[in-house]
Amino acid sequence: MGELKLMKGNEAIAEAAIRDGADGYFGYPITPQSEVIEYLAAQQPEERTGMVLLQAESELASINMIYGAAGSGKKVMTSSSSPGVSLKQEGISYIAGAELPCLVLNVVRGGPGLGTIQPSQSDYFQSTKGGGHGDYHLIVLAPASVQEMYDFVELGFDLAFKYRNPAMILSDGAIGQMMEKVEIGEQKPRMTEQQIKEKYPWATTGKTPDRERNIITSLELDSAKMEKFNEKLVEKYRTIKENEVRYEEIQCEDADYLLVAYGTSSRICEKTVEMARQEGIKLGLLRPITLFPFPSQRLAEYAQKVKGIMSVEMSSGQMVEDVKLAVESRVQVEHYGRMGGIVPSAEEVLQALKQKFL
Amino acid sequence: MAEQQQQLTSEDIIQEENLVFDRTQLLTDNVFHYCPGCGHGVAHRLIMEVVEELEVQDKAIGIAPVGCSVLAYNYMDIDMQEAAHGRAPALATGIKRTMPDKYVFTYQGDGDLAAIGTAETIHACNRGENVAIFFINNGIYGMTGGQMAPTTLEKMKSSTTPYGRNIKQMGNPLKITELVAELPGTYYVTRQAVHKPGAVRKAKKAIKKAFEYQKLEKGLSFVEIVINCNSGWKMEPVDANKWMDENFLPYYPLGDIKVPEKK
Incomplete structure (x- = not known):
């Protein structure tokens, strides 16, 4: 350690x-x-x-x-x-x-x-x-x-x-x-x-006789070439989505209802899960660790199992759009959020869950 | 004598001892996209000649602006980066601070350097970044089709000042070169031109100093190069050069503005 x-x-x-x-x-x-x-x-x-x-x-x-x-x-x-x-x-x-x-x-x-x-x-x-x-x-x-x-x-x-x-x-x-x-x-x-030159041959470290000059630019005036570049980026994001999704699951295995929350909200929601379980409500928490790529696939799987999903965010409801896209209307998706710098309490998240689903 | 000269073939003449001018190897074979008569091509050539003469191709990193010279990296055979509009001095700072042994320069037009990028320009100068700024001033936005620049003269016509620049409405033409000369971070500040052979020779000397001074780590070298824009000014190239002498240079006089103090 x-x-x-x-x-x-x-x-x-x-x-x-x-x-x-x-x-x-x-x-x-x-x-x-x-x-x-x-x-x-x-x-x-x-x-x-x-x-x-x-x-x-x-x-x-x-x-x-x-x-x-x-x-x-x-x-x-x-x-x-x-x-x-x-x-x-x-x-x-x-x-x-x-x-x-x-x-x-x-x-x-x-x-x-x-x-x-x-x-x-x-x-x-x-x-x-x-x-x-x-x-x-x-x-x-x-x-x-x-x-x-x-x-x-x-x-x-x-x-x-x-x-x-x-x-x-x-x-x-x-x-x-x-x-x-x-x-x-x-x-x-x-x-x-020297290590940079070997590992990142694209970098502008000064042109040497053994290579062409390196140009760092985002400009491409030829539309056909620009579209090819856009396609290359799309392919890169697809690879990232395939390989880099990270998330944490807390008491999700037997969950009837699922909270989705990241960062500070996810810490509040951990407590909410604990409180709900004490009341006999089978609540779980899925915490996205990567927001892009988003754990859409995992959420789609839960859409087959749970009765409802609630996105908890300190916003008017932004991530909830990705949750909805992921589950494609197969399950009810709600949002609960506080704004303006207010951090919600575990109790009010539980209240919101009951109001929306129970 | 006369008879002898007539017998010379081109092979006789093309000899190394007869060489008076050679194209720098550091300009690529790409054809300039600049308008005939424009000074950008000469400015590009001078910078590459200096890099070649100082033998620093492997240590030179240039930064292209947004404007007519946005594609400068197509012509200069060195490592280059293309900046967002006005941000070239910030890129130069990032490069030079993390690689202090490189020769770093920006190549920027008047809109890029003296309008949208004023903050980056002033602060790079004020911090005394050990880089060179080559500031191409033609008093107009060439690439976007001849709109007013911060350096457009009073009463000068442009597509956004079709009746001439009205000072009351649009403010005064900005002498940013004189302004940065006031900052303690600049080491060498000069204004040059490339419209006449003598001016070209002087401009090249200034460019060379701007590279050489980077080794001293005493601050930023700022070289303004006034050029014509016959397309934007709506003039024939020769007329544009004449107009530049008669109107532009009296407001932007050529010569050194700040030179290193002699010990």
Whole structure:
């Protein structure tokens, strides 16, 4: 077992980035995730591992710094919260279009607009459906604990490089701010330029006589070629859907009713399951760990077994659309949510379940 | 003497000792998409000549903008990245910070650098990123069909200022080069042109300095190159160059604006 530390979710992300051998972090402060860059600044990662840290002039600039460094094969990440992620969407679209690997953390707060600084899950749409312009997807990981915040940095980077696709950790203000014990991994070395050249031959590391020049771009003016590229992306997302779906099942085996919830909501729902079972209601919880790819297949299987499914989100009902698509009307699907930075209680989730189904 | 010259064949003339000009090997064979008379081609050539002469092809990384030169990477035989509109200095920052031994440059037009990308430009300059910015100023949006640029002169016509730029309505033409020269992060700031042989030679020297200074790690080199846009200005190329001398350059005078302090 590795070293145990008591950390905030945002700090765990930052420590994980250093220990995973990241080459750089470029960000812009915004509540409730500023601890990421503050923790990094205090840790002096340039001295610990040579990792670059830069506070940019804006979210726009920081995501484009990510584009530049990622285009050169570097392992880089940025973080923000909802309004800041909206600003980053331009760059994320270009990164997806140029097929660059990178990691983006969104510690979600309630919106729209400036909204609130309290936790929310109202960025599900902009995270899982593309977010910026054009046909693309991010690989979206939804941590439900500080440990998962730590672990998903490595997982996110691995998936991003495996598929040459931006990955996002979709967290929320509660998980970013709360403290839990975390098992810390070993320090991994950063890759050398030689290793990058060998492993990522597409990267702009400087043209050498042994290869053609490398061009990082999302531009293709020939529609026939652009469509071919779009088809290539579609094929990539299909492969991701086949291989990377992750979820957790809690007391689902004999369940009559199923809750579907991720992140903070899933923690509340675990308690709801416990309370329902005490009352004799056979309730289970399916927690998607990857939101893209979504565990649609697993939900379709449950649609044959359970009497009802309730999606619980801190939003007006975003993930519930994917749940409905997955079960294709074979079972009743309901949504329960709180908004504006309000975290629902386990009791009110149980009440909602009874109202809607019993 | 005269008789001797008449007997020379082309094989006699094409000898290494007679070579006065050679095309850089670092321009690809792709045919420029630029309009005849446009200065982009010359600017591209000068940058590639400098990369070749400094022997840094394997360390040079260029960033193309959005605008007429969006496809600059089709012509320069070096590793390149294509940026979103205005964000090239941010890309350059990301590349240079993670690979400080590279020679990194952006190639940007006036709309890209001085309108939509103003924040990225100012802050890259102010942080003193050790990169070069080549700023191509022709006072108009060429690619989108001749709309007003931040550098369009007062009373100058464009498709969005068909009666001439009205300062009261549209503000003043932006001298961003003078502006960035005020920032402590810039090391070398100059304004050049490529419409005459003498100007081309001076511009090349400036471009060379902008590459060489990156080794010193003393800040950003900013080279503005004023070019014509005969298509956007609706003029014949020769007339456009004349108009540039008479109207554009008085407002954007050529020469060094900030040079390294001599010790």
